Each structure stands twice: as C-alpha cells, then as structure tokens.
Amino acid sequence: MREVWTLWENTRMVVLVALSAALYAALLIPFKVVVPIIPGFTELRPGNAIPIICSLAFGPAAAWGSAFGNLIGDFFGTLGPGSIPGFLGNFLYGYVPYKVWGRMGLLSSGKSPGVGSPRRLVEFLLAALLASMVCGVVIGWGLDTLRLVPFAALGNIIFLNNFIVSAILGPILMGLIYPRLERWGITWGKILGPRAATPSRFSWLGVSLLWLGAVSGLVLGNMISMGLYETGFLARGFGTGAVGEMGIAVGLLPSIVIILLGAALL
Template sequence: MKPGTLVKILAGAGAYALGLYLFNFFPPLPSNFRPATALVPGLGLFWGGAGAIAAALGNFLFDLRDEIDLGTPLGILGNLVFAYLPFRVAQRLPGFSPRPKLSTRWIIRYLYLALLGAAGCGTVIGFGLEGPRLAAFAVRGVGITLNNFITAGLLGWLPLLLAGAFARRGWVSPPESWSDSPRKKLGFGMMMIGLLLAFTLGALTSAGLIPSLADYGVGPTLSPAAAPIMVPGMALFLIGLILM
C-alpha cells in the first residue's frame, strides 16, 4: 500500500469517526439521523477504494465507543458499499466530476449516486438485521436508506465543495478509465437488478404487503420474515458489485 493511500484512509476514517461522534443524535426517526454520513459519498468519489475503506474504518472506530455486536460488521460493510458504489457507478457517467457544479445535470447525477449508495448501505445492514430477526427491514433497512440519502442529498455537496476547493495535487484520485467490457456491463446490470429486487421485496414483505416465504422469530409482534425472499436479490447485488 502506498503511503499516500494509507494517509487518505487514516485521515478519512478519523474525520468520519469524529463527525459521527460530534453530531450523532436521535430524532423521532426509525434510524439514527447522522449528519456525518454526508461525508461518505464524497470519500468514495474523491478517493475511490481508499475512501470506501476510510468510511468503513471510521464507522468501526465510532462503534468502539460502545459494545461490539452484530451491527458492527454490518455497519462496516454498509458504509463500505455507501462509499464504493457511487465511486464505481460514477465511472459510467461521462464527464462527471465530484467537484460540485451549479447545474441541474450535476445535481441530478449526484443525487442518483447518493441514492444508490444509501440504498446499498440500507439494504446490506437491513438484510443483516432482518435475517436473525433483530429488526424489521421495513424499519431499519428503509430507515437507514432514507436517513443516508437525506443527509447526503442535503449536506453531501458541502464536503465535496471544500475538498474540491482545497485539494492539493495528488490528493484527489484521478478518475479511472471505464472499459465497458462485457464483465463490467454484466456486473452493473446484476447490481442494479439485485439491489432493486432485494430492497423492494424486503420492504414490501416486512411491511406485510406481500406474503412472506417464511415466518420465524419470537413474539407475536414481529413483522413477517423478509430475509428469505431477499436472498436472490442480495446475491445478484453483491456478485454484480464485485464484477464491476
């Protein structure tokens, strides 16, 4: 690993963990509303894979303030996806730059990337908690997705603007060339279809709007089990993300 890459990982992780600690609070939403998550898409867009690792490490450092449980590895994976997915998909957008521009086209593209990252994060964490019936996907998965998208959509351009204004040469990773190979086309298609299937079926099943394939858990108040019907979509999503 190059020294510059290590510095990016440590700096990004430290900034994200500090932001989570300083600005974490609990409004009447189904998931913690964390303004610091606005940093995550920018970490991926500016620093690529190093930024994605920084987001995952920063979330882990924040979790160390409390006891480690199943949510810790899920948070690591979810934040990794939250940063990495916009970085990868941005390569399919000709001429896109992470530096904010006052144009409708740039805003729509950025919101599209932020939504994909937020949905990927929420789906991964929500599925992981839905499986052992620790939390209903309709509450946790959908809640995380909405909270992440709101913070990234409303506040995410601020860290991008600051990073673009003060970035020194070599601190912003150059955009990687996108070779539209059959493998990457297949990966992108699988990722999009898998994410749409897993999120939609998980939310509808958990909310009781479509029948569940299984019903397990403890207590009569639990929502219908959504994890079984999400498995094919999750498999498509993760395999597609790897192929991209």
C-alpha cells in the same frame, strides 16, 4: 475492484483510509447518544455525507475508511453482532459512488466528479441514492436476519438518513472541497494512475446489477415486512413483519447476492 486490495501497497492511499475513517468517526460519535433514532443501533447522522464525498475524491480508500469509521463509531455505544453487516454496508456505501461515476450511461455527465453543472449534480444525487439504498438493504437485511431490528424500520431509516443528508450537505461540501483536492493532486485517480481508474469490461453490467439489487431489496423488504408478499417454500409458515423472520432472510437473499455480484464486476 482490484484497487480495493492493492491500495494497501500505496502509503498515500493508506493515509487517505485513515483520514476518511477519522472524519467519519468524528462526526458519528457525538450523535450516538445525543440524537438516537433506534437506541443502540442507529442515530441521526449528519456525517453521512462524508463517505460520498471521500468516495468520489479518494476512491477505494473511502470504502475502507467508511467501514472502519463506522466500526470505530460503534465502539461508542452500538458495538455488537450488528457491526458485521454494518461494516459491509458502510464499505459498500463508500465503494459505490466512485465506481458508478461516469458509468451510468445517458445519466452520466461525462465529466469528472463535481456539482458544477446540472448534469453533474444529477449524477452526484444518483450515486448518493444508489449507495444509500445499497447500504440500507445490506444492513437492514443483516440485522433482521440476526434478529436484532426489523428490516422495515432499520433498512428504511438508514436509506433515508444517508440519502437526505447526502443530498443536502453533499453538493455544498463537494463544491467546496473537491476542486481543491484535485488541484493538490490528492484524488485517487491521480495517486493510483489512469490504469486503476479504467472501468472493467463488465462495469455496465455491475452498475445494472447494483440498481436491480438495491431497488428490489428495498421494495421486497418492505413488502415482506408488511405482509404484502410471501416468499413461500423455505420461508412459508414463518410470520411476516417481525424481526428475525425467515421471510426477510430468505426473500432478500437474491437481492443481496445481486448487489455483491454487481459490486464485484465494477
């Protein structure tokens, strides 16, 4: 994760942060008013494929670009306390794909990012699926805890919105854009060098924890919201299924911690 902080010392990576943020914001802003899903909080987002593509191409620059791009978009109608978990969730949305590529064991293609073969396409979809779940769980948990929107609504919408768009548009854009970026030498691995792209000793554990945290968070969040699972103890006595309930805030906290720990180990 060190490259996330040291990229600010590299002018080309800073430019890629700005480029990623501008692309993401430019595709988010027009849909803020035109196609809202939960007015004031989320909307149809065709631009959700951008952080996935930029992540695989620009690495850590896309993580910051996704976070800042979403924040810029929030200034056009959805800025508020929810922008804080929104910043973190979108940072992880741009962070996860490049960090898990090639590190998912037998599910990995063993090749550079792309969609030129069935195995690479499967790996692309898995990276997009994991990033979408992480983003949905983190933002859904954050806004429910802030008593703004129920997790069952927002968490699921963000997850599905992100993944469906990425699964449909992502492979097309990836096939068109990534080979050119690689030829031009502006992928993050070529800019920062092979040392920055070398996985840590605990990357396998980080990937495992991300999957565990994302899946458990999504499943538990829906179970708690529907009243099918009680967190008990500290959350006992609070209602189920409502926005701001302690069941979501406390019940999903372990999943959030697992996600953040997994991200830190990559």
